[in-house]
Structure formats: structure tokens, C-alpha cells
Amino acid sequence: MKLLNKIQKLKKLKIKSNKDRESVLAVPEAFLYPYRIIGDKLFKILPFFKDLKITLIKANMKISFEAYVAFMLFFSSLAFSIIFILTFIFALMLGFPLLLSFMISIALSLLASSITLIFLYGYPSLIVSERKRILEEELPYIASHMAILAKAGLPPERIIRSLAAFEGIKSVASEEAKNIIRDVDLFGTDIISAMEIERERSPSQLFSDFIDGVIGVSKSGGDLTSFFLTSAKAFMDSARISARKLVDTLGTIAEAYVAILVVFPLVAVVMLAIMGIIGGKIAGFDIITLMQLISYILIPFLSLIILLMLDGIMPKR
Secondary structure (H helix, E strand, O other), rough: HHHHHHHHHHHHHHHHHHHHHHHEEEEHHHHHHHHHHHHHHHOOOOOHHHHHHHHHHHOOOOOOOOHHHHHHHHHHHHHHHHHHHHHHHHHHHOOOHHHHHHHHHHHHHHHHHHHHHHHHHHHHHHHHHHHHHHHHHHHHHHHHHHOOOOEEEEEOOHHHHHHHOOOOOOHHHHHHHHHHHHHHEEEEEEEEHHHHHHHHHHHHHHHHHEEEEEHHHHHHOHHHHHHHEEEEEEEEHHHHHHHHHHHHHHHHHHHHHHHHHHHHHHHHHHHHHHHHHHHOOOOEEEEHHHHHHHHHHHHHHHHHHHHHHHHOOOOOO
């Protein structure tokens, strides 16, 4: 009876592990379907997108270069077809001539297709930039964590495994460590070679230099604890300098906000009110129209620009 229970438990574990493997290795159908259709016709086109191959690796996107190019071309073609049909039908319904409807449809379809292609081409670069920013923010704390583990006498592989075990938060350093451990466990690579491979795949040159230092100290038999502590101090000093620069930049933006969105509208409204009493127009616009343009268009537009600037400058976490 005990033997049967053990066999049933093993079967359940096997089923669970298979499901987990399928969930990890599964590629979305949206990527597979275009590749099945046009995958064998891509070989002449791939050299035009060769820069994208490195970007996909640094973005840690679990998709092959060929499949992503097929995805890009398929959906840009799909956007062209959909926009052409909809625009052509709509133009004919509005009473445009057949030739003009065709020309408008072609123009808008090319525009939609180009925008789709450019966005899909640039999307991995956006991911690389985001991963680089997060990774460099994490470096002071990662180096401190590794220094503690090295002081406790853990070898480099155990230290990397501890980084890979981070759960619950989005950590790019943990993703990089998981890639190293994957190469060790699945491909049988030694930890030094795995770190050398990951050094080339990293989106951050700062992190690559840090990994390069770990490799050099490990090969030479140096003191990893001292290296991690020195690196953590250097990263923390760099973070402090960046924080000071951020505060200075925010101060400049705050001054610009007061000048542009507080002082300027008040002065403009007062001046326009005085000119309204005197009478007359400015550039063909009456005073009330100018006040409405300033209140309902100019001020919201400038506010949006400042908000976008702040969103680009401020750390996301």
C-alpha cells in the first residue's frame, strides 16, 4: 500500500513538472503563427535586421530572431491590409472618386504599416533601456548582498544561485543570474564560462564590467569579499551623485513650472484684460479668443510637456 502511495505521488510530481516546463517554454501563438506562414521566405530579408538579433538577446525576450522578424513583417502587412480596406470603403461612402479613394487608402495604409514596423522594431530597444536602468539601480544592493554571502564563505556559484532565487519583485539582476544558472544546469557550462557568456548578453555595460571583475577575482583566487565591498561603495557613491543631479534637475523644472504655468498665465491674462478695455485685436484674434486659447490649449499643453519630462526623469521605483 505504501509503495502504491509513493508511485501516485511520483506521478503527480511528474505531471506537475511537465506542466511547469510547458508553461515556461511555451511561446505565444502570436509569434509562432507568422513564422509558420513566412518563416521559410525570410532568409533574404534577415540581413536588413541583423542589429535586432543582439537587441533581442539583451532584452531577454524568449523568442528567436527569425520568429520576431516574421512577427514584425506579418503584422505590418496585416495593418496595411486592414487600413487599406477600411479607408477605401469609407472614402467611397463619402463620395470620393475611385482613383482618389485608392490613392488615399494607399497613403494611409503605408503610413499605418510603417508605424507598426517601426514600433515593433524599436520595442526591444525600449525593453533594453528599461532593463539597463533597473539593473544599474540594483547594482549597489546586489553588490552588498553578494559581499555578505562571500564573507560567509559561499563560492561564486552559490552566490549567483542566491540572486536567482529572488521572488516577488521585478529584479533584472535576478533574471541575469537565472540565465547563468540555466547555462550551468541545462548546458553543463561551468560557472565562470556561464558568467562570461552572460557578460556579453547584459544590457548594462556597468553590470558587464562588474561581472568581468567577479570573473577576474575568481580566476586569480583573490578576495571576493573585498571586491564586492569596494564595488558596492563605488556603486553607492555613483548613486548618490545621480540622486544629487536628479534633485538639481527637479529644482530647475520646478522653477520653469512656476515661471511658465503660474506667472506667465497671470501676466498674460492681466495684460489681455487691459487691452480688452482699450479695444483692438492681436494677429487677427479678439481678446476673448486669445484668453480662451491660453486657458484651454496653451496651459494644458505646457502642463502635459512638463509631466512627460518628469515621467522621463523620475525613477519608476
